[in-house]
Amino acid sequence: MVNVTLKVNGETRSATVPPETTLLRLLRDQFNLTGAKLGCDVGDCGACTVIVDGKPVNSCLMLAGQADGREVLTIEGLANADHLHPLQKLFEHFGSLQCGFCGPGVIMSAKALLDENPNPSAQEIRDALGGNLCRCTGYAKMIEAIKGASCILRGEEIPAVKSAFVTE
């Protein structure tokens, strides 16, 4: 068994888990943060994406022990009781999610992108979503929502013609 202490969504949490436990299992089974999903368990689908020290990570590929002493942000830490994150707001507004299973992973990948690049082009958004698979939406509305959220975060208006986002 290994002892793991890490900061999750701003709160220090610790657990004692078998050494083969992944970060995803730690979050879901020990901390009851079920937002990150298990889709493939081999790092292909991105449904388990969380942000570790500012970088998007497939939490199914990271051992819980490797996350010891680090800072983890999950989808549950994005909104607070009063406000949705602009990404969450626009994903809802644009209908960017259908079955929703890939959603938490996609939004975390997008959050990591916007933290690093406040004004990404459609191509840069596509690249950032390269590790996230979605079978329902075809990604176009996700790209629109991410582009829109980048406008809000920069304090700008969302351009009226939203389709312009995708075909720059």
Add this chain to the structure above:
Amino acid sequence: MPDKPRVIEKPDVLEKPDILKPPAPAPLVTFPVEVVVPEGRQQTPAVGQRATRADARLHGLGQTKYIDDMYFPNMLFAKIKRAGIASARIKSIDTKEAEAMPGVIAVITGRDIPCNSFGPSLKDQPVLASERVFHAGDGVAAVAAVSEQIAAEAIEKIKVEYEPLTPVLDPLESLKLETPGVHAPSANIYGHKLIKKGDVEKAFAESYRVFEGTFRTQMVEHVPLEPYACIAQWDANGRVTVYSTLGRITLGRADVARTLGIPMSRIRIIATVVGGNFGGKNEIRAEPVMALLSKKTGRPVKCVYTRSEEFTASTTRHPLVMDYKTGVSKQGKILGRKIRLVLDGGAYCSWSETTLGKACILSAGPYNIDNLYAEAFVVYTNKTMTGAMRGFGAPQVCFAYESHMDDIAHALGLDPLEFRLMNAFEEGSISPTGQKLHSVVVKESLLRAAKRFGWNGLGDGNGTGVKA
């Protein structure tokens, strides 16, 4: 900065006591009721309106509860041992070592299933294989343990002795009468459909040229992002509650009742939020197994498929072998078409009959063809079962007839668009099965699309092409 004090407005109830009264009853309906029949292609008021999904906010917050996000006190985790061999007779299953493992609470095999067969149409699918293995993804035993990891280790310790049999893997091979039956003594052909119109041989004799082509498509898995999952809880009253991602819970309830040998009234299926279906969650899979494990242990049991199980042990899209023969006049009018479709049904029927029907009906394409002979077969092979998937056979035949149309246009030196316009359905055309068609805009759509992307009659070899 302190918040502004909140002003509490006087409740409406005090001002207007009327609103406490129940609403007036609706006026009586006098017959005949006026039924509004929308005119052809009239838009409903909903079209063009912005709508947000009711569940969108929970999705975005990560608060939607899919089955794997649910937990019940004392819950056990189950794993199913897969055969890993396409065709075999099971000689013995030894579960002793697995049962002795600390943390393993129960093990069941096919012999524990009260009625070991189910299926949406033909009841040809065992819940867990007990005598024969029909494809590599067949389950042979299931383990319930206190953790998923112990369950996964335990299925490795189950020893199954097989007598390997020669598998049937090619659908065309399976079509031949001398090929041994996958489900002997039943024949390998388990579904057939024929659509006949006019005299196709006469049309070929009168044709300027006759073209032939064979087209094949591959097996496709739905890959919903959420793998198959279910939780079953058998209570002391002899009632079972199943949390399931099934798209058709009422059919599923009948199948669970049949396999467990208990009345439907004792089964409650709770449909949960589904993480993608696409046709792959239209029939039960491990629900009866989880129910029996729960009965044996008295605890709730959860099972989540791994991604590889999703590929090997759930349904897939039918691979098709499609033979096309088409006779055309000198001008490019299609005079007759003969089609043979062979659907690879895999080990079990599942939704093959529906797929067979739709593929056959649509196999001639959206073209006016007076002389048609379309025949479709679905056959068993020792492969992953095929079933419902978006389109039910339509995408496969579309690939074939449109490729065939391109081949013909090219050989005749015709513009592929022109060739299609010459033959396409129009308002009032009759479908191969005799249905008069309304709201037909094939030609208009083709012309408009051609204009939009600047069709030059050839295609630029960069992915531009015509397809009706």
